[in-house]
Amino acid sequence: MSRSTDAPADDRDLEAEAAEPEAGHSGIPFDAVCVGCGQRRVKRCEQDPEDLTSFKHVCHECQSGTWWNPVQALPDLDGDAA
Numbered sequence: 001m002s003r004s005t006d007a008p009a010d011d012r013d014l015e016a017e018a019a020e021p022e023a024g025h026s027g028i029p030f031d032a033v034c035v036g037c038g039q040r041r042v043k044r045c046e047q048d049p050e051d052l053t054s055f056k057h058v059c060h061e062c063q064s065g066t067w068w069n070p071v072q073a074l075p076d077l078d079g080d081a082a
């Protein structure tokens with residue numbers, strides 16, 4: 001068993017990602033995939049958690065605003081964030 005910094009997608013700390021500045025400051029956290037580079041990150045978006053439509057968000061890999069395809073909403077991550 002080896003551990004690297006390149007953690008697989010199913011071993012992520014979603015709570016930590018949602019707390020990062022690049023996730024955004026307002027809205028509901030969504031687990032989303034960047035259409036530019038394909039990375040999967042938590043990004044906040046002010047839209048209905050039931051509405052999994054693409055939204056624009058900055059991607060630090062692409063270094064610009066790109067479209068993100070939400071995989072699932074993660075409203076529970078905000079449970080004890082305050």
Ligand SMILES: [Zn+2]
Nearest residue numbers: 034037059062
């Ligand atoms: Zn990207």
